[in-house]
Amino acid sequence: MPSLMQVPLGDLSRHHEEIDQDILRAMSDVLSSGWFIVGEQHRKFEVEFAAYCGRRHGLGVANGTDALELALRAVGCQPGDRVATVANAGCYTTTAVLAIGATPVFVDIDESLTMAPGDLARLLEHAPGIRAVVVTHLFGQLADMVAIRQVIEDRDVALVEDCAQAHGAVAGGVRAGAFGDVAAFSFYPTKNLGAIGDGGAIVTDRDDLADRLSKLRQYGWGEHYLVELPGGRNSRLDELQAAILRVKLPHLDRWNAERRRIAGRLQQAALGTDLRFASVSTGEDYVAHLCVARHPERDQVRRSLATAGVSTAIHYPVLDYEQPVLKPLGLSGCRLPTSEAAQREILTLPCFPGMTDSEIDHVCEAIRRFC
Secondary structure: OOOOEEOOOOOOHHHHHHHHHHHHHHHHHHHHHHOOOHHHHHHHHHHHHHHHHHHOHHHHHHHHHHHHHHHHHHHOOOOOOEEEEEEEEEEEHHHHHOOOOOEEEEEOOOOOOOOOOOHHHHHHOOOOOOOEEEEEEEHOOOOOOOHHHHHHHHOOEEEEEOOOOOOOOOEEOOOOOOOOEEEEEEEOOOOOOOOOOOOEEEEEHHHHHHHHHHOOOOHOOOOOOEEEEOOOOOOOOOOHHHHHHHHHHHHHHHHHHHHHHHHHHHHHHOOOOOEEEEEOOOOOOEOOOOOEEEEOOOOHHHHHHHOOOOOOOOOEEEEEEEOHHHHHHHOOOOOOOOHHHOOOOHHHHHHOOOHHHHHHHHHHHHHHHOO
């Protein structure tokens, strides 16, 4: 009797197969150079990635969380300030907000699972003192940035994009990272553009923010060893990761198209079932970082898919204001109905570059059978 096909949630080893030799050559070049921090590869990647995003400045940092924290510091967030964000995105932005001594204020989401512009408008009207808004482009879906920018227009509020899950997404000819004052990216290995370790970047069009960020990521230095800005840290993208990211960047759009194709197959398989998808876009505003669906009997569906050999996950099982670390802030009365409803139903399905047609067919059949 043939063994049951097992479909993983992801497989990074397949993602690199076609460019393994290029990556090895890039790594060898770095080793031969003898320069491992803030060198030629780092500088070239900053220029190339900023240009890809449609921004004039790019700054490599150690990871995506540092990118968020430093972006918030650069736009002037200080201890005691309030920062508006969503509560369904894994507590990453909230962690950065807490790290600078600010307080997160949570905005509900819409059916795309990204920030609801109407709820943001309500919050800004009734909760004064918001210093910045962090918009997370979640699961590869761009938030409605046109509407969000209209909401904050004429307000003294900085707009920060969290693009960790949306590398390369485009709406109206504008890429993720080019809508706000500043944008933060992660290059964690599972990202659409991932390194082979931690890494991050910040992009902006503003000269003043680029200048502040270049100092903040390296101890707050102006001149060498002369600390000018408070809140600085050692947060730099190393040469090895920068070299690997330079190899991978030209392939990003093609990989995103492959992710969209797979997500589209799964969406087609779900027609006529109770499984619905957070994003039904087939355009470039969706890059399918994660293929997230919803089902009213999520846990039962997940168990059934597991018996069929289909790996799944829940991104994310706990809303930020329910996290233990936030209990001292007294947010137990916070209620975001759409976020809470989604949290009970979300389910992440396999969708990754290198996924075989037989694996896609197997997942589609399991969806039709169990959903």
